[in-house]
Amino acid sequence: MLEAMQSFLTSDGFMPHGMCYLWEPKLLWLHVGSDALIGLSYMTIPPLLAYLVWRARGIMREGRPDADDRGLPHEWVFVAFAAFIIACGITHFISVLTVWRPYYWVSGTAKATTALISFATALALPPLLPRVFDLVRTARDSSRNVRELEAYVDELARSHRDLNDFTRVASHDLKAPLRGIDQLASFVLEDAGDVLPEASRDDLRLIRGRVKRMEALLAGIDEYAQIGRRFNRVCEVDPAAALTEALQHWDPDRRFTLDLDRGLPPIQGDPQTVRSIFTHLVSNAVKHHDGDRGVIRVTGSADASGITYQVEDDGPGIPSESRERVFELFQTLRPRDEVEGSGLGLAFIRKAMENVGGSVRIDAGSTGGTRVVLHWPADAGHHPVRGAGTSIADPEDERALSRGQDEPTEHVTLGG
Template sequence: MQLQTDTKIILGFAIAMSVLLLTSAASFWSIRGLSIQTRYVEHTYQTLQEVESITAVLKDAQAGVRGYLLTGDTIYLQPYSIATDQLPNSLRRVMELSVENPSQRARLDSLRSFVEQEFRILRPMTMSTQVMGTFARQTLLDTDRQTMRQVRILYNRIRREELAALAQRSALQETFERTTPIAVLLSAILALVIVATLVRKIVRELADNRRLQAELTTVNAGITKRIGIIRGLAEQVVRGDYKVKIPDKEQDSLGGLAGLLNRMTEALDQSFSALEKRNQELDQFAYVASHDLKAPLRGITTIVKWIEEELTTELSPQMRTYLEQMKGRLARLDDLINGLLAYARVGRTTYTAQEVNVAKLVHEVGELVVPPSFELDISPSLPTFVTNPLSLQQVFTNLLSNAVKYHHRGNGRLTVSCQDAGDFFEFRVQDDGPGIAPEYHQKIFLLFQTLRDRHSSESTGIGLSIVKKIIDEQQGTIRVESAVGEGAAFVFTWPKAQA
């Protein structure tokens, strides 16, 4: 599997850094080892120096006391006084140096005991010679010789131990002194080799990339030209020209896409031709429905009026009821035909966008569909913007007339308000009527769906369907917020800018 250039560079640098870290660690270990062994050697020399100093000072103190005993001259007691001051500190220092060596520390503990014993022997001999008898002095001198003999034995053991450690540490020190420069040199050479190899690899990859970039530039120029042709086709399709074709016969992805687009435009041309034919048929149906169907309805309505007028005195109450029902059915059928025509024409009529003062528009609609017994409250938040005035007027007309039509009292309060919702205005038409149960909130927007008796002349079940279709055409939304006995609020969104 071929790695990408940036991956190779990152991998190369990672390897180089790893090797550098390893060689640096090796160099650090070598230098640290050299430092530790050097410190150990110095420690050994310090221990030897301190032990030799203790034995030398002790010997000087012994010799001074013996000179004092022979001559009686107190000048010979000066080494003893010096030893009294120096030896406690020297013993403390040498004990601190042997903290990490238990065997040596045990010997030094013994050495300290012998030193203290020697001072206990020498101290009486430093007093006046008249106090001590000859036999007592001789006993002390014999004990002194035995003590110093033990001190010399301990000194020799301590010195041998330290010299053995010194030899071992010196050997390790020499080893680290030899290996440290070699490790540093090898690390530097290895790092240079890795960096040089990595740089050469990067240079080669960059050269290959430049060559590939030149090839890609040539290929991209051709692809850009072909994409421009495809974009031109798309723009022509947007303008409504579905007969345009792309003369691209290449056997690649763009060529395949061009073929698909050519077939798509051909299919669109056929579909829109069929759609235009269907629209013509729908227009013909609307003409027939508005003339050929409504003319007999008007004739039947006229005949019913004639019957009522000519036979006013002869009609029984039951017959009058039948005639009233017949007029109601005829009026409802006329309303159904008008509603279907209005529903079919939604989105198929051209209009000119105008600046609409929504508050004024709602006031005019209210004068037409809201009875005087109802109070219409128009919020000052209603905007003024450019839109299709007829469609917006039809929405408010249907919503307000429905609020009045389905109100359970002969009077009530209607409220129209608005709030900003980003790219849309959100309008709210609120009433204080009987409310709508939640299970009917979606059903009422379906065609021919009504919550009243189907035989009521004013209940065609088309008004809210027309409202929803108009709002869908505007790419808005509509919903109802209501519960039984709490009134109903129809909330819909309307775009601020017309597409």
């Protein structure tokens, strides 16, 4: 073994390679310098490959903490390539050595090793080519998909904006003729009220009632379309004030009691939207109540996930099979001639809650009434409002929208 080693390292009988260069310094240093530089350069490549594999593994794991650590596809190619490069580098260093020391066996063995590694790598690479082409294709397709997706998103946002603008303009422009109809009906009542039969006077009053209902519908549509359209004004809102105010408006006879939990947590949100949400809940509780007196109980709590409010009444409640349907647009559970309602209140609440990443649902109250559970996520205040501030760009548009701005007020017959 030792002998074999010695004979392997022996230089007896061989001439140093420098002899071939006749020890001509320029030629000798040309070879030595070049071999040394090639060898050094080759040695820098394997660490780079190792870093590349390590970083690529990290990128693949990003955002997927549960991903198994299988490494990159065809990771062995990088290992083989690194070994190949290292072997090549070593042969160049040995070439430098053999200029002065004729270790040609060592040199030959190193070359043979390099040859084997290179050959194996060369054999393994061609079958990989189709896979590489697949990768390129995937990259190309995914970038194309992203572009297509972005185009769809743009298109969707645009048509959504158009629809909202259309809704707002339509609801405003539809108010003007309504006002005309209402005025004409009131003129007829004033001018001919005395001579008209009672039935006709009733019909005229019904006309005015329908106008009022239509105005409420238009106002509801307008409110619904405006969700998230206002500039993202977010501040701390105390719903207690909104609840009290809403009850005063909807329950002028004071048939209802508002039972507010102590220390209701404030809500981060657009004040007008938050107020509208609680106003709709109060008006629903009052309008649909079947008793002479009623209680609206409001509880609220805050935890890490956000803020939860429960608004519960002791009215007739909503049957479980209808608790989802009532959130749809224009859905009412009773004829509008029995209970005036646009069928937009809960739809508004759902859209407004979803717009800030929250939720709303209805379950059975403890007394068989309706309990509405609202949840604002902890980051609701920072949720980007879709399309905020993008709707009204042109002042002319705003002028168009402002037509018939006035909200319906009490109808009083002119001149008695």
